[in-house]
Amino acid sequence: MKFGGTSVADAEAIGRVIEIIRGHITRYPAHRVPVVVVSAMSKVTDRLVEIGRLIQDGDGNKALSIVAELHARHEAAASALVSGDALRVLLTQITDDFTSLRANVERWMSTSEVTPAATDTLLSTGELVNSRIVAAAFTARGVRSAWVDARRVLVTDREFTAAAPDTERTTERARALVAPVVDAGDVPVLGGFIGATVDGEPTTLGRGGSDYSAAIFGACLDVDEIQIWTDVDGMLTADPRVVAEPYLVPQLSFAEASELAYFGAKVLHPSTILPAVAKNIPVRILNSRRPEVKGTMITADGRPHAGLTALACKRGLTVVDITSTRMLMAHGFLRRLFEVFERFKTPVDVVTTSEVSVSVTVDNPKRLDEIISNLWTFADVNVEREMAIVCVVGENLRSEPRLFARAVTALGDVPLRLVSQAASRRNITFVLRDADVTRAMNLLHGELFTAAVAS
């Protein structure tokens, strides 16, 4: 069970986490206790990043004042959750962690340099300290628990700030250091995001890496389910800023989650849970403020359900139509065309072709003028701005051909510029005017989701 920054933001939030764990243990007395992975408290990693920046800018005093501020914030949370001897021990540990951070900051200040390795030492403070607090708070509130130093479990390569796990070693360590705690009936609490090289140098997996840690630990320990606890109910059938009342998506496949992530519909980044999906371990997204909500389950293949899975949109795109100046598509035309986009490092998203022309959508128009003048040397080019992609996603599109017809019919008189169904056949992509996005999304949602997901 992984709890993100907002779920462990302060003593009150950590209190909710304790009740979630207690509830889980009471509800499933025959199960093993869960393994808990926590992020830093919300915004702490951002503040630590700022410390690094200030050191490099030569503003050491400001950096040290942030160290003091973070120390006070963690002390306050600890004091609100733990008491007596346990609190004294915890406060000593927290002070030790911040004293060594302070000493490091002073050392880095002398050269105004923070190397990638130093950055990881700096950033790991957030998860390190918070995991200690959460473990102590569990015990203080009657949930037997043990802090496990994630840096001793998650073994990584030396790619500081974006380290990759060494699965074999991490599996050995997880079996040696985490499994026995579970066997004893104590809840192991580890920091996410942080690890260390084989020689014990601290590393991090990259920003937002706690989900990745949870997936790695879950895969190494062969757990039954990985839960990502956050501050939303799960994935929704559409962006609530576009569609007034979207539904919760109860389950989806990993591939669907990946398609939706491209549109920013990500509650978590699918690639971060790959280790779990590869081992066929279901990943569930849950809301720590509303633990009674069932959340969204992501599995390798998805679970059978009726209808479609979700809608997504990407706005403010440009459509470029490129027509060969020869009568028919000469061979080599496509290669030349895409070479132009490659030369100007501009990815294209949707591509449709007819016998004589190719249309592509471009998200980043920065180098469009250069691209167009290059294309003009061998093609006619037409550009339309303020366009958008609306995408219908669902594994069932493969098996239910009628869904395609229903989607197109639902759009009624909304003018469509491009329509494409990729080889995977788990999505239909419509390119239309940005001004029509809200109407298109609501028409599709009303037709395709009201009945299907609510039932």
Ligand code: ASP
């Ligand atoms: N605390 C880290 C970050 O903010 C890792 C995480 O929250 O997943 O990037």
Ligand code: MG
């Ligand atoms: Mg986070």
